[in-house]
Amino acid sequence: MNKLFYLCLFIFPLQILAQTSSIEGIIIDKTSNTPLEFTSVSIYNSVDSTLLNGAVADLNGKFIIKGIKKGSYYLKVQFLGYDSKIISAINLTGKNLDLGKIYLNPDARFLNEVKITGQQTQSFNKIDKQIYKADQFAAAKGGTAIDALKNLPSVAVNGAGEISVRGSTGFLVLINGKPVQGDAQTILSQLPANTLENIEFINAPSAKYDADGKGGILNITTKKGASDGVSMIANIQSGLLSTTDFGNKENQQRYGGDITFNYRKEEWDISASANYLRNDNAGFREGDVFTINNNLKTTFPSNGERSFNKYNYGGRFNIGFNPNKNDAFSLGFFAGYKFQDRLADIYYNNTKTNSSGQVVGRKQYFNSNLQNKQGDFVLGNIDYTHTFNNKSTLTFSTLYEYDKLYGSTKNRNIEGADTAQNTLSTYENPLNGLRVKLDYSVNVGAVKLEFGYQYRMDKQDGDFIYRESYFGGPFTTIPLFTGNVKSRNDIHSLYGQFSGKAKKLEYVGGLRYENAKRDLTVSNINNDFKLNYNNLFPSASILYDLEKGYKLKVGVSRRVQRNNNFELNPIQEREHSETLEQGDPNLLPEFVYLAETGIIKSFNKGSFFTTLYFQDIKNPIQRVNSVFADTVLNRIFTNAGKAQKYGLEFGTNLEPTKSWSLYLGANFYQYNIKGSILTNAVNVNNNGFVYSVNFNTNVNLSTNWSMQGNVNYLSSRPTVQGEDSRFLIPNLSLKKTFLDGRLTALLQWQNIDLGMNESNKQRITTSGADFFTTTNYIYETDIFMLNFSFNLNKLSRKLKLPGSEFGDKEF
Known part of the structure; x- marks a missing residue:
């Protein structure tokens, strides 16, 4: 009995110390009043701003962070294209906390694009490549990859269907980063334009790429699910x-x-x-x-x-x-x-x-x-x-x-x-x-x-x-x-x-x-x-x-x-x-x-x-x-x-x-x-x-x-x-x-x-x-x-x- 008593005295304080809380809420777009899925939510210690944990909102905008000990914290809510939001003075005492709806405002830099065009940025320039969104070329819909490719500044297609890059029919084709060893035109004519995500023209290929292709490299990336x-x-x-x-x-x-x-x-x-x-x-x-x-x-x-x-x-x-x-x-x-x-x-x-x-x-x-x-x-x-x-x-x-x-x-x-x-x-x-x-x-x-x-x-x-x-x-x-x-x-x-x-x-x-x-x-x-x-x-x-x-x-x-x-x-x-x-x-x-x-x-x-x-x-x-x-x-x-x-x-x-x-x-x-x-x-x-x-x-x-x-x-x-x-x-x-x-x-x-x-x-x-x-x-x-x-x-x-x-x- 004495041993049991002392064991309980030892375990009870550990249970008190180990008691944790959870924080949950729903992220909402303030302009449309709709949930924002996949929003990033992070929790920080208020004393030293140490990052403790985080979560990603689900399809309904809901998030939950579990296993947080007692203490003082603040939340940071982030989503690309929206102003970040800080929720401070969060004091956890061992009980679960429901923050309810958390509203985010669209970033003014993207607001016009979202409300009016509803499109992504259509092109990017990197150190070694130019990147184009395939969806911007509506004329290619229902066609093949060639119908989308021919819209790039570097690319031209003649009456025989031959593709040239900067005036050269010699170029290397990658599909999702994988080189194609067969005839490039034949493979591209089999790839539906509807499945294309990006078209990358690698105009200055680095040493890690194959040395093939005097005109450069075309990398085709295909669509995949964007979410769980x-x-x-x-x-x-x-x-x-x-x-x-x-x-x-x-x-x-x-x-x-x-x-x-x-x-x-x-x-x-x-x-x-x-x-x-x-x-x-x-x-x-x-x-x-x-x-x-x-x-x-x-x-x-x-x-x-x-x-x-x-x-x-x-x-x-x-x-x-x-x-x-x-x-x-x-x-x-x-x-x-x-x-x-x-x-x-x-x-x-x-x-x-x-x-x-x-x-x-x-x-x-x-x-x-x-x-x-x-x-x-x-x-x-x-x-x-x-x-x-x-x-x-x-x-x-x-x-x-x-x-x-x-x-x-x-x-x-x-x-x-x-x-x-x-x-x-x-x-x-x-x-x-x-x-x-x-x-x-x-x-x-x-x-x-x-x-x-x-x-x-x-x-x-x-x-x-x-x-x-x-x-x-x-x-x-x-x-x-x-x-x-x-x-x-x-x-x-x-x-x-x-x-x-x-x-x-x-x-x-x-x-x-x-x-x-x-x-x-x-x-x-x-x-x-x-x-x-x-x-x-x-x-x-x-x-x-x-x-x-x-x-x-x-x-x-x-x-x-x-x-x-x-x-x-x-x-x-x-x-x-x-x-x-x-x-x-x-x-x-x-x-x-x-x-x-x-x-x-x-x-x-x-x-x-x-x-x-x-x-x-x-x-x-x-x-x-x-x-x-x-x-x-x-x-x-x-x-x-x-x-x-x-x-x-x-x-x-x-x-x-x-x-x-x-x-x-x-x-x-x-x-x-x-x-x-x-x-x-x-x-x-x-x-x-x-x-x-x-x-x-x-x-x-x-x-x-x-x-x-x-x-x-x-x-x-x-x-x-x-x-x-x-x-x-x-x-x-x-x-x-x-x-x-x-x-x-x-x-x-x-x-x-x-x-x-x-x-x-x-x-x-x-x-x-x-x-x-x-x-x-x-x-x-x-x-x-x-x-x-x-x-x-x-x-x-x-x-x-x-x-x-x-x-x-x-x-």
Whole structure:
């Protein structure tokens, strides 16, 4: 009994000392009288202002902080875009305290944007990149990532759908920070624009990035849930009847949909999405060509249908797991399929003359050309990051990619009632790729040090078969155009870099070393084409605050544009009646030195940036024509000496009035190329001035109605043997929101032309001593699309305010 008595005397004071209280309340937006979810609430000791604990408000704005001992405290309530609030003189005596409703006032700096535009800040400038919100480009809704990308100041898309960055088709694509090893244009055309969150143009890549891409790096980040719980966004679209008639055989079909699901709870973050898109396009082609061969001149003007049937579908998911504050796991997967048929039914009228100008032959024929391209795409990644007690991190990442590429080209030359020539080209060209990375970062004082190693491998094993039949006879395989091409690239990389801030200066510098090996074998050429090279890739960038809203940026780096298998494959492909395609297995990579400097300016109603840049290019890769036969040109890739590019780029976001916002981006550059092509047979000395302008404006007609117009314009530009004409795309969209923003209806008017014959067409002209060719590609105009988007979760003010443009990366 005595022992029990003394034990009770010992435990009772401990219970008194250990007695704790809880504090709870509800955070309310004072202007709308609605709860503010995810508001940060912190409790501090009144004596020494020590932070004791904190909480985040739930979906109903409610918070609770438990386990607080007796004493005197104060609360600090914070939410981005609102004035912070201090609640002082809180004395806890062991009882729970309910503070009831706590009202926050919107920050005056963001009030107009929230009440009137309801949009996030649309662009950001960082030390090494420009970041754009994808949602600002309404014309891209229902389309693909390419439709959103083409609005950036640095980006232009031509009539063939080819993407260029600062005038270069060579650039590296990342999806949620993960490099894409297959064809960038193919992957981007499968990614729905509705799933995009941000588009980042990394114009001054640091050493930790791959050295690939002379034009820079485009990183696409996709949407994910912004809050704990379940969220879902679904979109459907359909095209109205075609307004353009080229006499095409089939009516165009345009429809699709996508859905994105996210679940976040405690240590789990799960995302999944699926999409389908059918987007046919009608078209017409007008051409005029002549060749001179064996003292005979052959002219063969042509015209006819050139239309596309296209669809793709895919799905992806990502699982993020954070079991504790030190470990993070991520598993991602993507699978997709793409299909494209291009039909070209062309009528030719051939005339052959001798050196005296006398007609020695005439022939008319019809060529039906059906080119089919298909692909299955599978990508998967596993990432693990460990954070040590000193806040340093170690990250292991692995990425595997498999692309099964296959297709065919069917050519029928019909003279009168007879099929004079029937050809069939087929190919299978699968790609396997693997990346393994190990990265370590640690802070030493105010400087962050990063080191890493990467192994990268990609290989292809392509079979190409070409067969011919004449006047209904049997098909015969043609060895000249048939063979197997195997290629493999192995790249080992090491990098080190440092970064930090010192008062008004932000800086990053580093060095990357790469050992790259390329091995190419061709079955019908008794030779292995090998290339082994070691290179250093330095980089450095600074960002200096000049005050009064101005910042200065300076960056330098060295990049490489490696050769893809299409450029290296020496087996000629009969693309259509008048053209052969061929690569060069001896091509060298392009090496590029980049330098740029620019000014960034932020002000109350927008922002502005301008950048001067310079590129010095060694071994520029060009695609050139030569005469193969009287009515056939051979297109081949070749290196062409040296090239230089001087450019000026600028972009601005403005809000001239409370209901009107606009975005304008432009890129101007002078391109010069000197050297020789076709085994030094032809000297090249060409230059020209090129510019592109991307304009976007939005008008809020009322609370739930808005209208947006945008224009993409690319000027004419010189090529190594000629010129590509200008390319114009205007668009207009009308948006209506319902159900407090949960449902959105969008009517799009794409490729506006109104019969003026100016939009969505491009002429390509090339010439040499023995040939001339010009082709006008005319694509469908005045397309109307209707989109519906549904957001399961109620849109909150947090989604409308400027926030972190980054976040956990998912794949």
